[in-house]
Amino acid sequence: MSEYLLFSALSYPNIDPILFEIGPIVIRWYSLSYLGGLVFAWAYMTRLIRVKAPPCTQEHVSDYIFWAMLGIVLGGRTGYVLFYNASYYMNNIADAFAIWDGGMSFHGGFIGVCIATILFCRYHKIPLFRFADIIACASPIGLMLGRLANFINGELFGRVTDSPLGMVFPRGGPLPRHPSQLYEAMLEGLLLFLILYVVYNYTKARHKPGLITGLFIIGYASARTFVEQFREPDTHLGFLLGTDFLTMGQILSTPMILFGLYLIFRPRKASL
Secondary structure (H helix, E strand, O other), X not given: OHHHHHHHXXXXXXXXXXXXXXXXXXXXXXXXHHHHHHHHHHHHHHHHOOOOOOOOOHHHHHHHHHHHHHHHHHHHHHHHHHHHOHHHHHHOHHHHHOHHXXXXXXXXXXXXXHHHHHHHHHHHOOOHHHHHHHHHHHHHHHHHHHHHHHXXXXXXXXXXXXXXXXEOOOXXXXXXXXXXXXXXXXXXXXXXXXXXXHHHHHOOHHHOOOXXXXXXXXXXXXXXXXXXXXXXXOOOXXXXXXOOOOOHHHHHHHHHHHHHHHHHHOOOOOOO
C-alpha cells in the first residue's frame, strides 16, 4: 500500500524558503507574504473608500496599516504561545519573544487586529463597523499569501492520504500527505475574497455595517474547520478532548462563527 502511495504522489516543488540572501540580509517568502498582504490591503482599502461619504480618508488607511501590522504580529505570537504551546513557554519565557523562530496563530492575530481596529477607530473617531467591513474585504488575499508561504516552507502539511493530490513533504515523512496549505489558500483566501467582492459590490450588504465583517469571520472559520479534517494536527497537541478528530483550530474557530452570526443579525440602522 505504501509503495502505491509513493508511486501516485505528486512531486513537491521544493522551493527554497529563502528568496535571496546577501550577507546578513535574508529575505524569506514567509516575511514577504506578510508584506504583500499588507500592501494589497492598503491598495484595496484605498480603492473601496472611493465612494460618496466614505468612512475614512486615504491617510487613515495608510496609518491603519501600521496598527494592523502590530496587531497581527503581537496577537499572532501571543496566541501561539497561549493556545498552542503554553506549557513550554512557561518554562522558556525568553523563547516566547523569538518570533524569528516561527510560531504564529491566526486566531491570536485576529484578536490582535480586532483590538488594534477598535483603538484606531476610537482615536480617529471613525465608524467602527463600516471601517471593519472594508478591512474584511481586503483580508483574504493576505491569508492566501500566508498559506502559500506555509506551503513553500513545507510546514503545516496535511494528513497521510491516498488522494491523487497527495505530496511527500520533506519534513512530513515518507508517505504522501494532503497539501492542506493549498486547500486553505484557496478557501480562506481566493474563494472568500471573491465572495466578499460580490457581496460588497453587488448587494446592499455594505449599507448594513458589520454584516460583511460577519460574513468574513464565518467564512474563514468555516473554511478552517473544514480543512482541519485534512490538516495534520500539531504534534505536541494532537487531537483534543479524547476524540480522534477535534483539533485546536476547530475549537478556536467555533466562537468566531458565533461572533460572526451576531454581527450579521444584530440590530442596526441601515444609514449608519
